[in-house]
Amino acid sequence: MTQTRTRLERGRGVLGQALTLVHTGQAPTRAVLTSELGVTRATAGAVAAELESLGLIRVDTHPAAPAAGTHGRPSHGLSVDPEGPVVLAAQVHVDGYRAALVGLGGHVVATAPGCMTPPEDPAGVIGEVVEAGARLLRGSTRRCVGVGLAVPSAVSEPEGEALDPLNLAWSIGAPVRAAFTEQVERAGLSGPDGAPLPCFVGNDANLAALAEHRHGAGTKSRHLLYVTTGHRGVGGALVLDGRLHTGSGGLALEVGHLTVDPGGRPCRCGSRGCLDVEADPLAFLEAAGRAPGPQFSLLHQAARLLREEYADEGVARAAGLLADRLGLGLAGLVNILNPDRIVLGGLHAALLTADPDRLHSAVARRSLWGRGVALLPSGLDHAGLVGAAEAAWQPVLDDPLGALGE
Template sequence: MSGKAEPRAAGERTTTRARLDRGRGALGPALELVHTGRAPTRAVLTAELGVTRATAGAVAAELEALGLIRVDARPAAAAGSQGRPSHRLDVAEEGPVALAAQVHADGFRAALVGLGGRIVATAPGCETVAADPAKVLGSVVEAGAELLRTTGRRCVGAGLAVPSAVAQPDGLALNPLHLAWPVGAPVRRLFEERVRAAGIPGPAFTGNDVNLAALAEHRHGAGRGARDLLCVATGHRGVGGALVLDGRLHTGSSGLALEVGHLTVNPEGRPCHCGGRGCLDVEADPLALLVEAGRTPGPEVSLLKQADDLLRTRYDDPAVRRAAEALIDRLGLGLAGLVNILNPDRIILGGLHRTLLDADPSRLRAVVADRSLWGQSGGVPILPCTLDHNSLVGAAELAWQPVLDDPLAALR
């Protein structure tokens, strides 16, 4: 008997190894499914990957051994269900994190973000931004490095969100006007240098803040499940847009696609810094709402917070309502033009635009439908963004991407 037991054990080890070898190419896709919440159980993972249950089990076990996911082999059965419930899969709460940083017109913030888009820790945000990008990025990276020291978490890399078009592959911020940074500031290089100097491991990435917000919302928020997703949002100043096509962020040939802020929505409107007049960027941002409502912006809090608070607390004021309706009409006109060109299956709105949608959703949807070629029959769902700090989460997604592509290579 003992002579037969040994070959059988060796055969079992060979079979397990073979299953894992076959599934090694599925590690990245499997991790992405768990990361985005699309594979809550091993049964769903098996079906989504198109592999055997044994191979899916080996893949899940390897991801758990890497400290990336948690497998619950004994989940509680739902009331009234029959049969043994499938193993539950979730991201590892104590697993690695990515360092995320965001700079905007009214300050900067650093955070640690785990798989699943979970913000694990944040540093207190700074409310002033120096005109020297190297100084600002040094400060935000140091804040992130302190978070890593305090928490003791393993870091897979770093991502930065900035309120500017970022030309690729050089990583130059082409229009950081609201930051008073020089045009063409080499933000990617500066960020990488500060990350390396702080001893933070892993690659470093940089992207436009609205692009990264769209990426985060598509994976974890209001855009989940959309094939062609249009995101339009206000930052603390200006208006940005982003597009996810066939499930992937579309940035164009050099990272500069979808500068929606410079759509003309009011030909007789305010001069824009681009040289035009009446652009969405200056006709539908927080400053535009405050000016339209006859309010003098104060220096004590951000323009975005002032505009949000005005809409939420004083919407019954006729001047505020008229200002909101004017911005809604301009935003709707811009969205209709984008719908005609892009034909998205979902639109999500962030920043002040989310608050405008909450204030009068029927008006905005009616303007878009009236101005769209397809009218009511081609109505596109318009939804508010749902993630807090979605640009930060999106910056972390950049750092997580190499791990999602090849977990073994990235972590070893």
């Protein structure tokens, strides 16, 4: 057995870890990869070469000279292969869908938005978004290695059923994973060897949290708490050491049902004053004395009001009220979960941007550890969509050789 082969055999156990480091931007050079993996330089070189041979990364064989004042040889640069495989990511929301081809590194290669009122049968809108993705693939030469779908509902594991489709007309327990898998097969999507593509379905807030942790405002965080609000309601997720904490059945972190005002609005969960009804776009519009219109989603209307009319006294007062309610809920979560970073999405990100001191103060004032927690707005435009791609990429990140059939 050659020395190179021996090094490669030694390093194959860390191929997935190495790919994840390049995928998340944590190993921009072979020297950093060597350090992060805790292997020899030769083994790291063999690992990088293997990932390059799989078409997943590129190794710069002509590295630039070291910066002035530094020592040692320049290290080979590492990056994801811009012509490498992709996954098909899809997201369903209250007024339509979006499909995209997403490469390693969270790079959106192509996207196709669509507007429609999702029908009561999930297969209708899922079929539309899958077909939109199939058209993107037909116009691409890239190899597809998986498909992922984000939906605005808690999704049970392992059944793949939508248990809380608040904003959609779907029935509780709708079999979204089965419908998604069926539509992918019907569209004729398969791997290069003709095998069915692995299909993944998850809650949009969970998947957005994963995307933010790997490519957005949550990078380098160990314990990331993500809280967001879309059209209606409040969602959240927790990422621990790079993995989503989903609980025993995929239903963990229903942060929207934290009580922040015991005498407040009735919530569909049976309680009163939950974040779900006290800190979402509808609550903001009502607090600002604005009647919601039919033209756009509530999130769009609330975000535009906050952005364009924050100087209005009533709008500013409503924003402060929501910030206080959100801060109260976040403070409780900080006391329980002790995250090192909180990332806010949707309208909550806009609230933080409009008055960061108010929200920081609300969290710090009511929690034991709140002063030491970084509080940041989302760093991604389509976090749920990128998160759906992350779910589809996960088998490749875990075992590149096994997932790609090499």
